[in-house]
Amino acid sequence: xxxxxxxxxxxxxxxxxxxxxxxxHPEYGEATDGEWRRWNPHRSKLGAMLxxxxxxxxxxxxxxxxxxxxxxxxxxxxADFGGPTYAVEFAPRPTRDLLDVxxxxxxxxxxxxxxxxxxxxxxxxxxVDVVVQDVATRGQAxxxxxxxxxxxxxxxxxxxxxxxxxxxxxxxxxxxxxxxxELEDDFEMLxxxxxxxxxxxxxxxxxxxxxx
Amino acid sequence: xxxxxxxxxxxxxxxxxxxxxxxxxxxxxxxxxxxPRRAVDAGFAADTDEYYERLHAATxxxxxxxxxxxxxxxxxQLVHAVRAMADCERTANELAERVAEWGxxxxxxxxxxxxxxxxxxARTDDEGADRALRSLAERxxxxxxxADDLRGxxxxxxxxxxxxxxxxxxxxxxxxxxxxxxxxxxxAKKPSGTVQVLGAEDALFAHLRGxxxxxxxxxxxxxxxxxxxxxxxxxxxxxxLAGKLTIAARVDHYSGDRRPELQRDLxxxxxxxxxxxxxxx
Numbered sequence: 503x504x505x506x507x508x509x510x511x512x513x514x515x516x517x518x519x520x521x522x523x524x525x526x527h528p529e530y531g532e533a534t535d536g537e538w539r540r541w542n543p544h545r546s547k548l549g550a551m552l553x554x555x556x557x558x559x560x561x562x563x564x565x566x567x568x569x570x571x572x573x574x575x576x577x578x579x580x581a582d583f584g585g586p587t588y589a590v591e592f593a594p595r596p597t598r599d600l601l602d603v604x605x606x607x608x609x610x611x612x613x614x615x616x617x618x619x620x621x622x623x624x625x626x627x628x629x630v631d632v633v634v635q636d637v638a639t640r641g642q643a644x645x646x647x648x649x650x651x652x653x654x655x656x657x658x659x660x661x662x663x664x665x666x667x668x669x670x671x672x673x674x675x676x677x678x679x680x681x682x683x684e685l686e687d688d689f690e691m692l693x694x695x696x697x698x699x700x701x702x703x704x705x706x707x708x709x710x711x712x713x714x
Numbered sequence: 715x716x717x718x719x720x721x722x723x724x725x726x727x728x729x730x731x732x733x734x735x736x737x738x739x740x741x742x743x744x745x746x747x748x749x750p751r752r753a754v755d756a757g758f759a760a761d762t763d764e765y766y767e768r769l770h771a772a773t774x775x776x777x778x779x780x781x782x783x784x785x786x787x788x789x790x791q792l793v794h795a796v797r798a799m800a801d802c803e804r805t806a807n808e809l810a811e812r813v814a815e816w817g818x819x820x821x822x823x824x825x826x827x828x829x830x831x832x833x834x835x836a837r838t839d840d841e842g843a844d845r846a847l848r849s850l851a852e853r854x855x856x857x858x859x860x861a862d863d864l865r866g867x868x869x870x871x872x873x874x875x876x877x878x879x880x881x882x883x884x885x886x887x888x889x890x891x892x893x894x895x896x897x898x899x900x901x902a903k904k905p906s907g908t909v910q911v912l913g914a915e916d917a918l919f920a921h922l923r924g925x926x927x928x929x930x931x932x933x934x935x936x937x938x939x940x941x942x943x944x945x946x947x948x949x950x951x952x953x954x955l956a957g958k959l960t961i962a963a964r965v966d967h968y969s970g971d972r973r974p975e976l977q978r979d980l981x982x983x984x985x986x987x988x989x990x991x992x993x994x995x
Contacts, residue, residue, distance in 0.1 A: 572969065586750075586766060593970025594784040597777060604774055609766065611773040613738070614780040625722045625743035626773070628750060638971045652746050670974040 504555040509562030510583025511552065516540050522549055524582035527606045530575050543700045546576040547636050547662030550700035551708075556693055558708055559658045565630045567652050569617040569645065570637035572596045574603035574610075580634065581610040588627045592616045617645050620652070629654050635661040640668055643684035650688050653711050659689055665703040674703045681705075688712060718742055721749045723758040728768065731775060738776035788875035789898040795868050796889040802861035806831075809854045816847050828858040877972055878962035882955075882980060883937060890933050891959065902960075902967035909963075910934065910956035934959070939984045947987050954983040 507513070507522070514523040516533040523538040533540040543553040551558060562583045571577040571589035573596040581587040581603075587610045591597045597614050604610040615623045617637050630652050637645050642663050653659065663681050665674035682691065682705075689709035697704040719741040726733055750762045759765035810831045817834050818824060820843065825833060834851035837844065865886060872885035876898055880888040894912045895901035901909070911918050913933030920926035931940050931952035943951040958980040965973055 572971075594781045594788070595967060596970050597781050601774060601778055601781070604770075604777075608770050611769055612777045613773060614777045614784070621742050621744060624746045625719060625741040626738055626749070626769070627746050628748055629746050666975055667972070670978050 505557040507552065508558075508560035508583055511541070511560075511562070511579075512538065514538050514540070522552055524579045526578060526582035529578045529603050530573075541579045546579065547697060547701055547704060547706065548576050548634055548660060549579065550697045550704075551660065551662070551695075551706040553700065554695055554697065554706070556695055556706055556708060558660055559692075560632065560660075564632045565628065566632045566634060567627055567630045567649065569633065569635045569649060571600055571612070572636075573599035574612075576634070576636065577610065578603045578607070581607045584632075585609060586628070587611065588613060588623075588630070590615050590617050590623060618648060620648050624651070627652055629657075631657050633657070633659050633661075635659065638664055638667045642667060643681045646685060647688045650711050655711065655713070657711060658692075659707065659709040659711070661685075661707040661709070662697065662701070663705040663707060665705070674705075678705045682707070685709060718744045721747065721752055722772065723749070723753050723756070723768070726758065728758055731771060734768070734772035735776035735779060738772050739780055788871075789892055792868065792872055792875050792889045793893045793897060795864050795871070796886070796893045799861050799864035799868065802857050802864060806854055806858040806861060809850065809857070813847065813851045813854055816850075820844065820847065828854060831855055831858075876963065876966040877970075878965050878976055879959060881972075881974070881977055882958055882962050883934070887933065887936055890936075891963070894933060898963065898967050902963045904960070906953075906957045906960040909960050910952050931956075939980070943984070943988055947990070950987045951984060954987060955980065958983070 510524060512523055513520050514535045516535060522541040522543065523535065524541055525537050526539060528534055528539045530545070532542055541549045543549040563585045565585045566580055566587045568577045568580060568587060568589045571591040574589065577587060577589045589600060589604065589610060590613045591600055592615065594614065597612065600612050604612040613623050613626065631654060633649055633653055635642070635646055639645065642661070646659055646661055663678060665677040668677045668681065682694065685691065685707070688711065690712055691707065691709050693708040695706050697706050720743065722734065722737045722741050726737065750765045753759050753765045754761060759768055806828055810826070810828050813831045813834055814826045817830065831851040831854035835848060835855050837848060868889045869885045872889045873880040876888050876892060879891070883891065891909065891912060892898050892901055895904060911929045911932040914929040914931065917926065917929035921928045930949040934952060934955055935941055937955055939955050940948055940952045958976055962976055965971055
């Protein structure tokens, strides 16, 4: 059975195609239906996780730390249905676009920081209900472990693991196994699912912190 | 590592936005805490709504400033550094020729280049002309060392400013391409055919005026994938390399992602080009 969508996320009809949608200012040329705008799962890994029916545990209104916000495509939707949303991105150029997205969303706080150095934003980010991770860097399990400190005891890690960021030449399945076993040092895996057809060689992960 | 500076709002006046932005950028904490509640308790904000309002203003201001600084730091510093390196190399070589000519007249040796200037700088002859020549040779060595230092700076910083381009081209060629285009953004906006002949403008205009053949490669000739490919296939190799470099520059400029698969794709293309017998395309 498909878990219910979080409050603030609905399925709407766009040009004859049913798709997820949130309410907010359009940001990347997405289709709109009144005040609802399409959340395109092809452009968003979290969108793909929801579209595939993964049980993210999201109800709406969560305090969120988003790692790897890039130009803000996904995080704009997260801020539409979520609570205070901290968006960490390391590359300056996409952060320019992220700033525009944040300008229109009072609950979205952009931070030009390195997700591998949480001590540089722990003085700003409060403990959160959800960490969303979409960082295209080697050592994705380590990034999750480093940022585990931000999660409340019953919080959720929602990660999109990109096989090619770890090792371009290795078989994605083998890469996923490696990353998952590393994640298991700090997290209990609740659900994993490959994100195709929306994103090739990506694994969606829902996990919660192990009790300390 | 710097010390824990507490919450970003600690000891700030609520309306001092500049100081708040600076704290967002430079502050540190060992662990997160319930900052909204602490800020309200400390009187920084009347309630959490006001706290989030102030946080929004401070994070957007700080991030805007940090982005501007990083962008300026990135590609334009690289452009200056690579141009300075080229100037130093050219000047050192030019003056080294002068040293060689002068040295030949006094010591009868026929060395050349910076290596010879190094020898002259180490001599101990002590007539007036020897001293003058030695001093000049020392300057040559200094300028050559300056060029090496600048190369080191480029090798350290290019991978941060243009990670994918530096991965494919090597940091120095990456910096030269950025410099020839005038920045990473103009480079990202150029078609691959232009990137292929960047640095070969003289040959290109001779071709456009008529008569001369079209140049197959500009500065990218220095890449082993072009210079190390046999002559008949060099045009194809240059086109393949320029194509991937163009994609890399665009990814670096527009997204900042790292795409290790670009390297693999390029390796495969070049291998195919080098292995083909002749006319199969």
